[in-house]
Amino acid sequence: MRLLRAALLAAAACSLQLPTRKHIIRTKRATAITDETPAQLAEERRTWRRRKRSEVLVFAAPALSTVLADPLMSMFDALVCGRSCSTLEFASLGPALAVFNFVNYGFFFLNAATTVNVAAALARDNKKAATETLSGAVSVAALCGLAVAALMVGLGPRVVRLTGCVPELVPRSTAYLRVRAVGSPVVLASMVAQAGLLAQRDSATPLRAVSMACVLNIVGDLLLVPKLGAVGAAWATLFSQAACLPYLLWLSRKRDRLPVKLRLPTKEAASSLFKAAKPLFVFEMGLSVCYGVIQSMGTQFSVAATAAFQALWNPTTFLTFVTYPLKQAAAVFLPALASERPEDVGGRPKTQQFLLMLMTCAWPLGLLLGGASYACANAPHVFAQDRSLDATIRSFGPLVAGAACLLPFVQISEGTLLGTGDLGFLSRTQILNTATAVATFFLTKRTGMGVRGTFAVLGAFYMSRLAQGLLRVFVFRPPWCGPDGDADDGRACVV
Numbered sequence: 001m002r003l004l005r006a007a008l009l010a011a012a013a014c015s016l017q018l019p020t021r022k023h024i025i026r027t028k029r030a031t032a033i034t035d036e037t038p039a040q041l042a043e044e045r046r047t048w049r050r051r052k053r054s055e056v057l058v059f060a061a062p063a064l065s066t067v068l069a070d071p072l073m074s075m076f077d078a079l080v081c082g083r084s085c086s087t088l089e090f091a092s093l094g095p096a097l098a099v100f101n102f103v104n105y106g107f108f109f110l111n112a113a114t115t116v117n118v119a120a121a122l123a124r125d126n127k128k129a130a131t132e133t134l135s136g137a138v139s140v141a142a143l144c145g146l147a148v149a150a151l152m153v154g155l156g157p158r159v160v161r162l163t164g165c166v167p168e169l170v171p172r173s174t175a176y177l178r179v180r181a182v183g184s185p186v187v188l189a190s191m192v193a194q195a196g197l198l199a200q201r202d203s204a205t206p207l208r209a210v211s212m213a214c215v216l217n218i219v220g221d222l223l224l225v226p227k228l229g230a231v232g233a234a235w236a237t238l239f240s241q242a243a244c245l246p247y248l249l250w251l252s253r254k255r256d257r258l259p260v261k262l263r264l265p266t267k268e269a270a271s272s273l274f275k276a277a278k279p280l281f282v283f284e285m286g287l288s289v290c291y292g293v294i295q296s297m298g299t300q301f302s303v304a305a306t307a308a309f310q311a312l313w314n315p316t317t318f319l320t321f322v323t324y325p326l327k328q329a330a331a332v333f334l335p336a337l338a339s340e341r342p343e344d345v346g347g348r349p350k351t352q353q354f355l356l357m358l359m360t361c362a363w364p365l366g367l368l369l370g371g372a373s374y375a376c377a378n379a380p381h382v383f384a385q386d387r388s389l390d391a392t393i394r395s396f397g398p399l400v401a402g403a404a405c406l407l408p409f410v411q412i413s414e415g416t417l418l419g420t421g422d423l424g425f426l427s428r429t430q431i432l433n434t435a436t437a438v439a440t441f442f443l444t445k446r447t448g449m450g451v452r453g454t455f456a457v458l459g460a461f462y463m464s465r466l467a468q469g470l471l472r473v474f475v476f477r478p479p480w481c482g483p484d485g486d487a488d489d490g491r492a493c494v495v
Helices: 002-016 021-032 038-084 087-091 093-106 108-123 127-154 156-161 167-182 184-199 204-228 230-254 267-297 303-321 324-339 350-377 387-395 397-419 423-446 450-476
Strands: none
Touching: 038 087, 038 093, 038 204, 038 230, 038 303, 038 324, 038 350, 087 093, 087 167, 087 303, 093 108, 093 127, 093 156, 093 167, 093 184, 093 230, 093 267, 093 303, 108 127, 108 184, 108 267, 127 156, 127 167, 127 184, 127 267, 156 167, 167 184, 167 230, 167 303, 184 204, 184 230, 204 230, 267 423, 267 450, 303 350, 303 387, 303 397, 303 450, 324 350, 324 397, 350 397, 397 423, 397 450, 423 450
């Protein structure tokens, strides 16, 4: 009898469409906001977005120094060499920097893993675990740097030839690479130490250390490049990086930050570090492979074509790092917003409004970067003294400007995947990204684009990253939606 009664009540509920739990939650929320007009809700959202924009700017400005340091030094090396050296000497930077940047960027996963683990330990108020994690990560980075240095010093010519550069560039490129390689342990250890400071919400200390290193590098370039050529630029960068690490550690002790002791990580610390680092390693290595393909392609033509590519590639690389704070902001702010209560602002999910705010920052930044890249291409005399390179450098303008406009949106989408913990998908995107870059590489060679094809490959690489990221974030798995397509509180999810 009870079963019959329950069945009848269920049938009545279905026929009358009685409210389910989800409908009750929707109704309660609708009732709660009926006192506010749509205009008031919109103004509330705008105010919230302005406040978050200010927070992002305060966070991003000092943190930018940690990612701009090495590109800035490489760009100034190329700028001084372009003004002071022969075309052959200047072109020799291309293969050496392609190898060095490939290795350097390939270890960016250690930075991200260190930040995540140190921040998690500090959130648990476990300074001992945070210190062990940071010290172990710095030690691992230094050991990796020693291995890299031994490889590049011992096998320098073979490594340079792997870029496919013309034979005339190999001797000078090898000399530059070997000097820069000696500093690999210091470079990687400094990167991880800076990541640990960012995890402690200290961006001022890395800013001071990096600023000092950049000043030393500029002075060293001006003094050594006219006498030693491209190798002088390598020595200047090495000296500045060697001075940066002890100064950074001294500032950390002075400000009572977590102490760094060079020792092997404990078993638990190593397990935690590499667990977080695994998908990030795949992602960063994918980026390194694609950028390596582009830089290698730029060295496979004549000496003049390689010099023209190198003249624009360095400022272009520097400009792309300006967008990195958008990725950092998405990765850092989204986890906090996901657990923040209330989840909504002005009737909309906070995560949705935060991404909208980042997107409104991205389009003017994209236009600015595109314009700056085009301006660099049309000012070849600033980056190279050989006037025969001017026409080739100018021909890069439309391609490099178009690619630069896309990058801010790429960084936001990938930062969102980091912030929402979608690391598996993020690492898998590199399958299509790498395939796109390699396919475009062969297509441009087949169509006879020459060295201009390098920037066509760059644009195709960005478009692949952008398409996958935006579709995942805004269509298939928005961060404000649950797995069933509804928001966490049961409301219908609207993208």
